[in-house]
Ligand SMILES: Nc1nc2c(ncn2[C@@H]2O[C@H](COP(=O)(O)OP(=O)(O)OP(=O)(O)O)[C@@H](O)[C@H]2O)c(=O)[nH]1
């Protein structure tokens with residue numbers, strides 16, 4: 001029997017916990033069982049009480065105090081400790097059946113998603129070990145940041161780094177769409193939802209309109225005359241190479257999330273379900289055949 005889960009990831013404050021709560025709320029509304037796992041050893045306030053909370057194993061504040069570590073080193077220590085004590089996750093998750101959506105709410109320290117091999121080992125345990133969880137990564141980036149091109153590319157590269165490191169189905173989400181107001185901001189954002197890799201060479205700032213001549217120049221750039229985000233010919237070549245790299249992986253597309261909007265949350269959940277093949281695994285049920293158990297949210 002498979003299990004099904006989503007790993008909610010992304011930089012600090014991107015809206016991971018809010019999205020996790022919105023998913024739980026949506027599951028409750030649609031009478032679908034879900035199971036909430038908090039893996040942020042510094043998280044304190046929850047809209048929904050976690051079914052598993054890493055803080056019952058280890059807390060960031062204790063580690064910082066006892067090991068004299070800062071918040072980032074402390075977090076890495078917490079995850080190393082979790083990897084040495086995987087029964088803490090395995091035992092309760094073993095009881096979770098295939099009807100449940102298991103939501104893993106991750107911390108926001110970017111180190112976790114870039115170079116340390118902790119997350120790949122955790123994911124390997126969850127997906128390929130006895131738990132056999134079909135998982136999808138949901139990588140959140142804040143929409144208000146990404147309309148700024150350098151931040152957009154930095155965010156995209158961090159998402160790509162996580163994707164390459166974890167080797168699992170992956171969707172990118174632009175969170176906090178309710179903060180993108182007005183037609184100019186929306187038009188700006190459209191350029192980033194399915195972006196052109198040459199976007200870095202586009203000198204416009206958020207809100208600027210592009211006329212035909214500018215668009216032509218961008219499509220057919222004259223390296224001698226164009227100004228660049230960072231400036232300088234070698235930076236132009238670097239920008240172009242980064243844009244091309246992202247394009248070659250064809251992974252730069254984003255789903256829009258407005259957590260206040262039930263339909264938006266439902267639409268993203270259906271992408272997650274497709275990625276983990278949730279519906280294919282569900283037995284046809286009688287309408288009254290509700291999941292009868294005392295774990296998780298249903
Ligand atoms: N307007 C708006 N605010 C949001 C949205 N999602 C989250 N926020 C706010 O953004 C802040 C951070 O949200 P969290 O959900 O805690 O973000 P997080 O990614 O879990 O943060 P860390 O776990 O600290 O990395 C909070 O003040 C939220 O209220 C959203 O969709 N719209």
Ligand SMILES: [Mg+2]
Nearest residue numbers: 016017040043
């Ligand atoms: Mg959080």
